[in-house]
Amino acid sequence: MSSVSYDHVVKRYTSDLTVVKDFNVEIADKEFMVLVGPSGCGKSTALRMLAGLETITEGEIRIGDKVVNHLAAKDRDIAMVFQSYALYPHMSVYDNMAFPLQMKKMKKSEIDKRVKQASGILGLDNFLKRKPKALSGGQRQRVALGRAIVRNPKVFLLDEPLSNLDAKLRGQTRVELQKLHRDLETTFIYVTHDQVEAMTMGDRIAIMNAGILQQVGAPGEIYDHPANLFVAGFIGSPSMNLVPVTTQNGNAKAPGFDIKLPKPVSAEKGILGFRPEALTDRVADDGATLEMKVEVVERLGSDQFLYGTVGGEMVTARVDPRMKVAPGDQARLGLDLRGIHLFDAETEKALL
Amino acid sequence: MTAEVAARTGISTTTRFSPAWLAERLQGVVLHVAVIGLTVAWMVPAAGLLISSFRPFTAINSSGWWTALAPPYNFTLDNYVKVLQSSNMGHSLFNSFMITIPAVVIPITIAAFAAYAFAWMKFPGRDWIFLALVGLLAVPLQLSFIPVLKVFVSIGLVVQNWGFVGVWLAHTGYGLPFSIYLLANFFRALPSDLFESAEIDGAGTLTVFFRIVLPLSVPAVASLVIFQFLWIWNDLLVALIYVGGTASVAPLTVTLANLTNSLGQGYNLLTAAAFISMIVPLVVFLTLQRYFVRGILAGSVKG
Numbered sequence: 258m259s260s261v262s263y264d265h266v267v268k269r270y271t272s273d274l275t276v277v278k279d280f281n282v283e284i285a286d287k288e289f290m291v292l293v294g295p296s297g298c299g300k301s302t303a304l305r306m307l308a309g310l311e312t313i314t315e316g317e318i319r320i321g322d323k324v325v326n327h328l329a330a331k332d333r334d335i336a337m338v339f340q341s342y343a344l345y346p347h348m349s350v351y352d353n354m355a356f357p358l359q360m361k362k363m364k365k366s367e368i369d370k371r372v373k374q375a376s377g378i379l380g381l382d383n384f385l386k387r388k389p390k391a392l393s394g395g396q397r398q399r400v401a402l403g404r405a406i407v408r409n410p411k412v413f414l415l416d417e418p419l420s421n422l423d424a425k426l427r428g429q430t431r432v433e434l435q436k437l438h439r440d441l442e443t444t445f446i447y448v449t450h451d452q453v454e455a456m457t458m459g460d461r462i463a464i465m466n467a468g469i470l471q472q473v474g475a476p477g478e479i480y481d482h483p484a485n486l487f488v489a490g491f492i493g494s495p496s497m498n499l500v501p502v503t504t505q506n507g508n509a510k511a512p513g514f515d516i517k518l519p520k521p522v523s524a525e526k527g528i529l530g531f532r533p534e535a536l537t538d539r540v541a542d543d544g545a546t547l548e549m550k551v552e553v554v555e556r557l558g559s560d561q562f563l564y565g566t567v568g569g570e571m572v573t574a575r576v577d578p579r580m581k582v583a584p585g586d587q588a589r590l591g592l593d594l595r596g597i598h599l600f601d602a603e604t605e606k607a608l609l
Numbered sequence: 610m611t612a613e614v615a616a617r618t619g620i621s622t623t624t625r626f627s628p629a630w631l632a633e634r635l636q637g638v639v640l641h642v643a644v645i646g647l648t649v650a651w652m653v654p655a656a657g658l659l660i661s662s663f664r665p666f667t668a669i670n671s672s673g674w675w676t677a678l679a680p681p682y683n684f685t686l687d688n689y690v691k692v693l694q695s696s697n698m699g700h701s702l703f704n705s706f707m708i709t710i711p712a713v714v715i716p717i718t719i720a721a722f723a724a725y726a727f728a729w730m731k732f733p734g735r736d737w738i739f740l741a742l743v744g745l746l747a748v749p750l751q752l753s754f755i756p757v758l759k760v761f762v763s764i765g766l767v768v769q770n771w772g773f774v775g776v777w778l779a780h781t782g783y784g785l786p787f788s789i790y791l792l793a794n795f796f797r798a799l800p801s802d803l804f805e806s807a808e809i810d811g812a813g814t815l816t817v818f819f820r821i822v823l824p825l826s827v828p829a830v831a832s833l834v835i836f837q838f839l840w841i842w843n844d845l846l847v848a849l850i851y852v853g854g855t856a857s858v859a860p861l862t863v864t865l866a867n868l869t870n871s872l873g874q875g876y877n878l879l880t881a882a883a884f885i886s887m888i889v890p891l892v893v894f895l896t897l898q899r900y901f902v903r904g905i906l907a908g909s910v911k912g
Contacts, residue, residue, distance in 0.1 A: 310805050331811035343802035347824045356820075360811035404810070 259321055259411035259444045260286045261307065266316035268302050268468075276302050278468045280316070284461075289438050289445045291459035293452055295491070299468040300448045301416055307446065308337050308414050320411060331360070336405035340417040342397045344389040344404075350376075351385040354403045375403040378440070395426045402434075406441070413438075415447045419454065431458060452492050456480070464488050486605035489530050489598060495562060498536065500570045501602065502529045509599065513568020516545045516592070518599065519609065526602035533562060535596030536574040538588075545592045549574060551584055563588060655887075662688055662880035669877045688881035697856050698882060701864035705886075708773050708848065708860050709841045712780035717833055719781065720788030721826075725818050727789065728796035729804060739793065745786040753782075754850050761851070768852050776851040783847070784837050795829035796822060831900035839890050861886045 261284040268277040277299040284290045292300040305311040307318055309330030317324050325333050336357075344353050351372055358368045376382050379399040389397055398418060405413060418434075419427045435458055438445050449455055455462045456476045464471040464479065464487075472484040483489035489497045502509040507521040509529050516529070540546055549572060553564040561578040564571070565588070574590050582588055599608045624630060657674045663684040664677055677683065692698045726732070727739050757779060761767060766775045799822065807817045823830070841847075845862040852858050854867060865882050 308805075308809060310808070330805075330809045335809065337806070337809050339802045339806060341800065341802045343800070343806035345803065345807075345821060347821075356807075356812075357810035360816065404806075408810075 260284060260288075260319075261290075261412055261444060261446065262317075262319045263303070263307075264317040264319065266303070266306065266318060267314045268299070268306060268311060269314040276468050277306070280470055282463050282470065282473055284444060284446060287442050287444055289435070289447065289458060289460045291455040291462045292446065292448045292465060293455035293459075293462055293491075294450065294465035294471075296450055298465040300450075300465050303465070304337075304414055304416055304446060304448045307333075307412075308335055309333050334408075334411045335414055336408045336410040336412075337414040337416065338398075338401045338405050338418045340420055342389075342401040342421075344397060344400055346389055349386050349388060350381060350392070350400050350403075353389065353400055354407050357404060357408045371407045371409075372403075375406040378406065378437070379403050394422055395430065398422060398430065402437070406437075410443065412444045412446060413441075415445065417449055418447075419449070420451075434458065453494065456492065462492075464491060466491075482607070483530075483598065484607055486528060486530075486600045489600065489607075493532055495533050495573045497530045497532050497598070498570075498572045499600075500529045500567070500572070502527055502599075504599070511568055511570065513547065513570070514545075516594070516597070518597075519594065522599060522608045524601045524603070524608060527608060528600045528602055528605075530598035530600060531592060531596050533573040533575040535593045536572065536590050537593070538576040538580045538590060540589075540591030544594050547572075547590050547592055549588045549590050551582055551586045551588050554582060554584055563590075658880055658884060658887075661877070662884045664688075664877070666877040669880075688877050689885075692878050692881045692885070697859075697864055698861070698885065700856070701859055701861045702885065702889075704773075704852075704858055705842060705860040705862070705889075708776055708780075708852070709838060711773070711777045712784070712841045713834055713837045715777055716781040716784035716788055717830065717837060720785055720792055720833075721823070721830070722818070723785075723789045724792035724796050725822055727793040728799075730814075742786050743790055746790065750783050750847070757782075758850060768855075768858055773852065773858075776848060779847055779851050780841055780844075784840075788833055788837065791833055792826065792829055795826055799825060827900050831897045835894055835897055838893050842886070842890050 261282075263280045263282045266277060266280040267275065269275045280299075280303055282290070292303060294300045302311060306313050307320075307325075309325070309328065313326050317326060319325065320333060320335070345356065348356065354372045354375060355368050358371060363371075372385075373382075376385055379402060381396065381399055381403060384392060384396060384400075389400065392400065398421070401418070415434075419430055422430060431454060434445075434447075447454075447458060455464075459476055461473060461475055462479055463473045466487050472479055472488045474482075479488060479492055483492065483497075486499070490499060500511055500514065502511040502514060502516075504510070504518065504522055504525060504527050507518050509516045509518055509527065511529070514529070536547065536549075547567050549563065549565045549567050551563050551565040555562040555564070556578060559578065561576050561580060561582075563574040563576055563582060565574075566572065574588075576582070576588075576590070597609070600606065601608055660677050661669055661674045663686070664674065665683060665685050665687060668677065668683055727735060761775050765771075766778075768775060803821060804817060807821055812820065843862065845866060848860050848863055849866075852860065852863070854863050856864075859867070861882075865879070865886060868879055868882055
């Protein structure tokens with residue numbers, strides 16, 4: 258059993274500086290959980306409390322059935338990969354990976370077996386004698402992973418492990434990490450500020466903002482049903498269109514908009530959200546149409562994004578790449594009503 | 610960018626004889642002249658000392674050391690032989706080592722532990738204690754001679770009973786503030802991720818200290834060893850006060866000082882003696898120099 262649960266966890270530095278507020282998450286055994294949010298949202302602190310690098314002000318963290326609040330980091334049976342890799346610069350790759358095992362006073366033959374096995378998985382066989390400074394960024398990153406793997410921990414903690422890699426390597430390593438997770442069959446908890454990493458890697462995603470957990474769910478679920486305005490704006494690229502509207506008799510109105518909502522809502526002022534792919538050049542039978550004043554056209558080959566205004570509000574549309582449109586044009590676009598969201602202007606919570 | 614390339618390849622990218630080209634060249638020339646000039650200025654007395662030490666007494670008395678550089682050459686090892694035989698120099702050399710080595714090892718060992726605590730452990734009053742310690746750097750050590758010696762005498766910690774223990778303790782006290790200050794600053798600059806990573810890997814405080822902090826601090830410790838060694842080796846005052854001038858315990862510096870008094874004009878012996886005392890710190894410096902590895906932390910954090 259290597260599930261992890263956060264039970265009403267709070268991290269407070271001073272009476273008026275609380276970086277994690279009432280954090281509750283259940284992470285299942287063998288799950289790949291991603292904590293994502295903008296920098297300073299408390300996601301790293303949440304991870305570090307689990308690692309034992311920060312004390313827990315209130316609440317309980319459990320690994321399996323065991324409360325670990327007062328357990329030393331080394332006794333929690335976790336391994337952590339740091340953003341900076343934190344390799345021991347004076348030790349060879351082999352010694353870096355052997356270090357945690359030496360600390361456990363493991364037999365030399367067993368250490369050797371485990372290090373060789375990990376270096377095989379990570380393709381580091383030819384570098385075992387080198388010092389970290391003689392390695393590339395990607396190789397260093399793999400040594401850091403190797404040092405975690407050899408311990409065969411209950412839980413893997415990864416704190417932005419890809420942010421020091423260049424874009425191409427990041428893409429590759431993303432895939433390798435998912436493969437590693439499948440092969441190791443261990444719980445992974447992964448912290449990132451990059452919503453693309455979160456969407457592509459996580460079995461589930463926990464989104465945080467300003468120390469508060471916003472939503473937990475599978476990537477698709479969060480994408481399709483954001484619980485509040487923050488999640489709606491944070492997940493997805495280009496981000497969701499958000500337009501302030503007034504609601505009356507089951508309709509949402511704004512300059513340039515008059516849309517029939519799928520069901521009536523109680524709030525009078527709301528924010529209408531729809532992703533760029535809901536605004537296309539196809540007009541659905543029961544859909545609405547909007548007039549967009551196009552300002553910028555982005556052709557990506559497979560997609561074409563139009564940036565412009567509808568009734569004075571900035572809006573992005575994703576249209577067929579074959580559609581002929583130029584900056585300055587008026588484009589008549591169809592809005593798919595199945596893809597609209599409405600958020601309360603006051604509470605910012607989802608209403609639909 | 611171009612300047613960088615030029616600096617790396619040594620090829621000037623500016624046009625020949627243009628003002629920029631001249632300025633670049635002149636900068637190099639000025640720098641070289643200054644460095645060479647300073648080196649020569651510092652080397653001349655040492656060279657004079659070395660040459661004089663190989664000249665016979667009559668020659669030293671009658672002409673300057675530079676005249677020895679032209680023929681007829683007249684060099685001798687007599688001075689060295691006489692010094693080592695007659696003036697208790699061999700024994701003093703031994704005493705100097707006996708005083709210096711423990712007086713280097715003890716304070717630096719204590720300072721390394723203390724500096725680690727100041728840099729990476731949390732305890733109440735840490736910053737204030739550190740501040741007080743830094744304040745001690747400003748206290749002239751002469752101030753402490755009489756009170757400390759009084760204490761030593763009253764508890765019987767004198768050279769007749771305890772040998773060099775008293776002077777070791779004194780040097781430890783005088784050396785600690787600077788050693789702790791220097792090492793704590795160095796330790797503090799080590800990346801905190803390393804410590805956290807080691808903590809998760811299961812390393813205790815002592816393991817972190819011996820297996821991570823110390824190996825990474827070799828340059829700082831080496832420079833500190835050089836400082837402390839030079840200071841104690843060349844020290845006359847502290848040795849004279851805590852050890853005294855008795856031949857059996859006097860270090861090299863004290864014996865050298867006595868040489869001037871007893872031999873008066875015979876400074877041919879003094880030159881040889883001085884050179885013997887100089888050679889040891891020189892060897893220490895040259896041996897430890899290779900530990901000043903720049904970029905010892907390279908490859909640890911960041912790509």
